[in-house]
Amino acid sequence: MKRTPLHDYHKAHSKLVEFAGFEMPIWYTSVVEEHLGVRHHTGIFDVSHMGRVIVSGPDAGKYVDYLIPTMASTQPVGRSFYTLFLNEDCGIIDDLIVLKRAADEYLLVVNAANTQKDLAHMQKFSGMFTTSIEEITPTSTMIAVQGPEAIQTLQPFVDTNLKEVKRFRHIESDILGSRALVTRTGYTGEDGFEIILLDTGLANDSVATRFWSELAQNARPCGLGARDSLRIEAGLPLYGSEIDETTNPIEADLSWVVSNNKSSFIGSERFQEASKTPPAKIRRGVILNDMIPRKGFQVLNKNDQEVGRVTSGTFSPVLRRGIAMAYLESAHSEIGRSVKVKVRNSHADARVVKPPFYDETKYGWKRITE
Amino acid sequence: MRIREYEIPDDLLYTKEHEWARSLDGEVLVGITDYAAKTLNDVVYVSLPSLDQTLKQFSSFGTVESIKAVSELYSPLSGSVTKINAELTTHPELVNQSPYDKGWLLQMKPSIPAEKKNLLSGKQYGELLSSTK
Numbered sequence: 001m002k003r004t005p006l007h008d009y010h011k012a013h014s015k016l017v018e019f020a021g022f023e024m025p026i027w028y029t030s031v032v033e034e035h036l037g038v039r040h041h042t043g044i045f046d047v048s049h050m051g052r053v054i055v056s057g058p059d060a061g062k063y064v065d066y067l068i069p070t071m072a073s074t075q076p077v078g079r080s081f082y083t084l085f086l087n088e089d090c091g092i093i094d095d096l097i098v099l100k101r102a103a104d105e106y107l108l109v110v111n112a113a114n115t116q117k118d119l120a121h122m123q124k125f126s127g128m129f130t131t132s133i134e135e136i137t138p139t140s141t142m143i144a145v146q147g148p149e150a151i152q153t154l155q156p157f158v159d160t161n162l163k164e165v166k167r168f169r170h171i172e173s174d175i176l177g178s179r180a181l182v183t184r185t186g187y188t189g190e191d192g193f194e195i196i197l198l199d200t201g202l203a204n205d206s207v208a209t210r211f212w213s214e215l216a217q218n219a220r221p222c223g224l225g226a227r228d229s230l231r232i233e234a235g236l237p238l239y240g241s242e243i244d245e246t247t248n249p250i251e252a253d254l255s256w257v258v259s260n261n262k263s264s265f266i267g268s269e270r271f272q273e274a275s276k277t278p279p280a281k282i283r284r285g286v287i288l289n290d291m292i293p294r295k296g297f298q299v300l301n302k303n304d305q306e307v308g309r310v311t312s313g314t315f316s317p318v319l320r321r322g323i324a325m326a327y328l329e330s331a332h333s334e335i336g337r338s339v340k341v342k343v344r345n346s347h348a349d350a351r352v353v354k355p356p357f358y359d360e361t362k363y364g365w366k367r368i369t370e
Numbered sequence: 371m372r373i374r375e376y377e378i379p380d381d382l383l384y385t386k387e388h389e390w391a392r393s394l395d396g397e398v399l400v401g402i403t404d405y406a407a408k409t410l411n412d413v414v415y416v417s418l419p420s421l422d423q424t425l426k427q428f429s430s431f432g433t434v435e436s437i438k439a440v441s442e443l444y445s446p447l448s449g450s451v452t453k454i455n456a457e458l459t460t461h462p463e464l465v466n467q468s469p470y471d472k473g474w475l476l477q478m479k480p481s482i483p484a485e486k487k488n489l490l491s492g493k494q495y496g497e498l499l500s501s502t503k
Contacts, residue, residue, distance in 0.1 A: 015411075026438075027411055030411060030412050031411050031412050031436070031437040031438065032412040032414065032437065032463075033412075035437070225411065225437055225438055228437075228438070229437050291415070291417070292414070292415050292435050292440075294440060314437055314438070315414040315415060315435070315437055317414075317437070322415075344433070
């Protein structure tokens with residue numbers, strides 16, 4: 001099984017599980033404490049398992065523009081943005097964050113489980129472009145610092161005033177002697193940063209270990225358990241649950257990643273076609289009064305007929321209620337609609353909502369940065 | 371007794387599925403073990419049977435849920451439910467904090483007392499945990 005540069009710390013302090021071929025912490029102490037620690041203070045996550053790929057060369061902008069439905073070449077340097085890889089049928093191959101480091105250099109952060117598939121996809125379409133593709137996952141470390149106190153936690157390590165780094169922007173910095181990218185993004189719904197240490201990886205882990213240990217003095221280490229419950233509460237999709245090659249961006253409620261009037265990207269023809277008619281199903285949030293929804297549970301209308309399926313469900317530590325993301329037939333998907341979720345032998349009362357599930361005046365990055 | 375970080379009181383009987391049974395005034399108190407509670411991590415929801423419901427030995431009578439997982443509960447004995455721990459509706463975390471005391475699940479009146487011979491002693495349950503990872 002693969003390990004991250006922080007494996008020794010995880011082995012000593014957490015319960016480890018297999019995830020996407022990596023041995024990763026599922027929790028250190030308690031999923032609920034870690035979750036609430038991120039919402040109220042700050043948590044740190046080892047996300048070094050995520051795939052990191054540098055695309056560079058004279059045609060890098062044109063190539064990335066072809067690979068994704070979002071305009072990359074016209075964005076300013078220093079921008080970080082969420083986007084998708086689509087196949088020619090407009091199915092979702094992966095979701096990713098792109099960091100535009102220079103006009104001719106982009107860093108792509110993809111899902112761990114999809115890294116090899118994505119590299120094959122990228123190589124398949126690289127022939128027409130003068131560009132190089134380099135995976136840097138094993139030679140770098142990636143740590144997320146997430147929560148309302150993220151700036152205070154991270155600032156001592158970085159020269160740039162982090163308050164000046166806007167959401168979905170990144171800077172380059174030196175951290176404990178390693179070159180680093182610091183991007184104001186994350187997968188929790190909270191304000192925070194993701195840090196890629198470029199000079200510290202599996203074979204040379206001392207800077208990564210020192211950075212993590214020093215962060216851990218002021219922030220709570222969090223495992224994959226809290227990472228999942230936080231992203232569900234924030235309404236963020238997970239590859240393999242909400243999105244895959246059989247779902248398109250319109251159904252997934254992610255068509256905002258497609259830049260206006262952009263054509264000639266992989267999947268663009270099918271996307272234009274699909275845009276002409278309303279989708280048969282759409283991704284929504286569902287909140288229950290009682291009981292906990294789980295992946296695969298049926299969503300029912302008032303006549304107990306199936307109108308959808310849960311794709312991810314959990315107990316929300318903030319709301320103290322069961323919450324889920326689900327695909328609902330469009331006719332049953334309007335916000336506020338009463339539905340039921342079949343939980344084993346019970347039909348639990350539920351309501352369709354637009355995530356995030358929490359009150360954005362009390363939780364989430366908007367209360368910090370807007 | 372203690373196996374790794376898991377507490378195993380000597381005076382209880384156990385199922386292989388990590389429930390415990392304690393004799394109490396001619397009835398039996400039922401809960402899940404320290405190992406089960408710690409393995410689930412945070413218990414956030416407990417679903418219990420209603421009063422007077424009849425339970426069958428080693429049959430499912432409810433669920434206990436963490437953030438990530440749902441775990442079935444299995445009755446250590448056959449009998450009928452005489453009390454349930456209503457406190458768990460608002461404070462399911464008692465199962466983690468006090469698995470053998472405040473985190474009890476239900477009390478039952480056994481119908482076939484001889485079934486106790488199908489349960490594990492503390493020592494046997496400890497051996498089971500020693501052999502699991």
